[in-house]
Amino acid sequence: IKKPAAVILEPIQGEGGVIPAPVEFLQTIRRVTKELDIPMIVDEIQCGVGRSGKFFAFEYADIVPDVILTSKAIGGTQPLAVVIYNKKLDKWAPGSHAGTFRGNQLAMRGGIVVMNRVSKPDFLKEVREKGDYMRSRLEKLQEKVSIIGDIRGKGLMMGTEFIDPNSAKDSLGSYLGSGEIAARVQKLCFENKLVMEKGGRNGAVMRCLCALNVTKDEIEQMLTIFEKVVIEVDKEVKEGKFGK
Structure with a gap:
């Protein structure tokens, strides 16, 4: 070699x-x-x-x-x-x-x-604080729904991985990421004037990369829309309406 x-x-x-x-x-x-x-x-x-x-x-x-x-x-x-x-x-x-x-x-x-x-320490500290707040809100949302498999990232680079709880688990006992559910969330976010990007295996991860100078009010606005959409899609999945 x-x-x-x-x-x-x-x-x-x-x-x-x-x-x-x-x-x-x-x-x-x-x-x-x-x-x-x-x-x-x-x-x-x-x-x-x-x-x-x-x-x-x-x-x-x-x-x-x-x-x-x-x-x-x-x-x-x-x-x-x-x-x-x-x-x-x-x-x-x-x-x-x-x-x-x-x-x-x-x-x-x-x-x-x-x-x-x-490079200013205070600026980077604010980025970490905003990211920590976003993560805490997303983790609370994860507890309310069945379609979020993982929340991960650092600072203002956060990822939300979507899964289909009605699908079969893999050999390790985990649900595979669902690109279809992520696409549905992305579509409804766009209809509510929130642009989100997908990534990851099967396109199942919704990526949030806010501007580093994003304000707390803008973060609140974004999270409010995202939470509303995710809860709506979770309801569709539970009622068996998704994919019909």
């Missing part, structure tokens, strides 16, 4: 269904990659820049990767991507890595503003 060129992972899977990597997993990967001299690359494009309540999500594991990939949020609505890497990996000669559309001045300025704002 040839030595791997690198190990690349997301500290929190985004499109994969908002799945935070366990701290022990990240720490073990970091230890093994160091021992074998294999670069560890973390993809922070979706979970980074304050989204998780830390500037970078890998900080929860108290590790330092060799390469960090970030984009989207870092530009403050402007097109910007950044690759941060260990000096020992810098093999490019000065000026040899260039491109026609790089160095956009507006995007660079936007990135500076974002970094200065998001």
Whole structure:
């Protein structure tokens, strides 16, 4: 077996269904990659820049990767991507890595503003507090209905996985995620002027990625609509109306 060129992972899977990597997993990967001299690359494009309540999500594991990939949020609505890497990996000669559309001045300025704002401890603390409140509300909703299998995430990157309690369980005794029920919830949310994204296996996870400066009133408005819709769909499932 040839030595791997690198190990690349997301500290929190985004499109994969908002799945935070366990701290022990990240720490073990970091230890093994160091021992074998294999670069560890973390993809922070979706979970980074304050989204998780830390500037970078890998900080929860108290590790330092060799390469960090970030984009989207870092530009403050402007097109910007950044690759941060260990000096020992810098093999490019000065000026040899260039491109026609790089160095956009507006995007660079936007990135500076974002970094200065998001890196403030009070800002990140607020993101964590808003995320904790959302999680507590969603967990209370989970207790009221039968179609929510899991609530997970960090900061303002939350995922709600939907299941069909009328379906058969898998070999581990768990219900599989239901993309149909998630799609129904998504449709009714949209009809109530709330846009939600799906992800995860079978498209069963409803993903909530609010703006980091979302207000408490906006969170309340969002949760009120979401709770109403989920309770309505849960009732449809219990009455056997769903899917007809």
